[in-house]
Amino acid sequence: MSITASLTPGELTAKAPVRRKLFGDLARTRLSGAILIALLLLLWEVSAARGWIVSDNWPRFSAVLVAAYRGLLSGELAEILGATLYRMLAGYAVGCILGVLFGLLLGSNRILDWTIRPLIEIQRTLPSPAIIPPLILFLGVDDTLKIFIIMLAVFPPVFVNTYGGVRGLDETLLLTARTFGLSRLDTLRKIVLPATLPAMTAGMRIALSLALIMAVIGEMISGASGVGNYLMSMQYAMRADSMYAAVICLAAAGYVLNRIFLVLERAVLHWHHSTRLE
Structure with missing residues (x-):
């Protein structure tokens, strides 16, 4: 019998206003965020059009939109964005x-834990961009380098959250597993993994933005096809509208990836309270 089926009609009626309030608050929060972004973009357009900021490096937002449209229509922006996302997702x-x-x-x-964790702690303290020059000597400047530095940036938050989830596991659950004679594999599959999934996904969500950041940094330093290299090229060519267009496309891609992650997280952790208000 499900939890919902076990509730009386009166209890279900009492919970309905609470759910409506939560979803109403969430909708208002998203609307407020959208309004703020729209106002900032309008301020961008007006500040450039009215001459509040006089600079060749501060084009009108409408000009940036035109550059983005032309870049996507020609396939140039789509190609460089695809190259960046490929490396990012692989790493x-x-x-x-x-x-x-x-x-x-x-x-x-x-x-x-005693043997390996000191090495991992050392790796965690090293800023990923700082080790790119030495890595270039060994890995060159192809995709292997970029995927490797993305992996180095992604690993720490996922490891820390997973490790913390396992170490914080309720001992009662493990004792219950032993009482029922579960093997180590069954204990891992049926108890440890489900109990640590919320912590794991929290680390993965943090790592998602780090992966995109490191993908762009790697392309800026090593010089290859991708958004990072494109941004540097547009900067040197004084094409500010195209440069900002790439930034906006990158931000949109990051937002979409985050929303996709939240949908998948909600599907996997539908039972956990952390996914109900996203």
């Missing part, structure tokens, strides 16, 4: 897999 996937794997292993095994 993100590898970093998430390694972060979850090491988080589960070190969180559940004290010997591995």
Whole structure:
């Protein structure tokens, strides 16, 4: 029997206004955010059109939209954005897999924790951009380098959240598993993974934005096709409208990726309170 089926009609009626209030608050919050963004973009347009900011590097927002439209229509912006997203998602996937794997292993095994975690802590303290020059000497400037530095940026938040989720697991759950004679694999699959999923996905969501940031930084430093290299080229060519157009397309792509992640997270963690108000 489901929880909903076990509730009386009076209890369901009492909960309905609460749900409506929560969704109403969420809708108002999103509307407020959209209005703020629209006002800022309008201020951008007016400040350039009225000459409040006089600079060749501050074009009108309408000119940026035209540049974005032309770039997407010609396929140029779509191509560079696709190259950046490919590297970002590849590095993100590898970093998430390694972060979850090491988080589960070190969180559940004290010997591995004592042995390996000091190395991971050292890696966490190193700023990813700082190690790009040495990595270029070993990996060159192709996609391997960019995917690797993205993986290095993604790994720490996923590892820390997964590790913390395992270490914070209620001992009663593990004792119950032993009482019922569950094997280590069954305990991991049926108890540890479900209990740590909220922490894992929290780390993955943080890592998603880091992956996009590092993808652009890697392209700026190593010089390759992608948004990062395109931004540098437009800066040197004094084409500010095209430069801002790429930034806006990148921001839109990041927003879409975040919304997709939230939809997937809500589907996987539909039972958890953290996904109900996103």
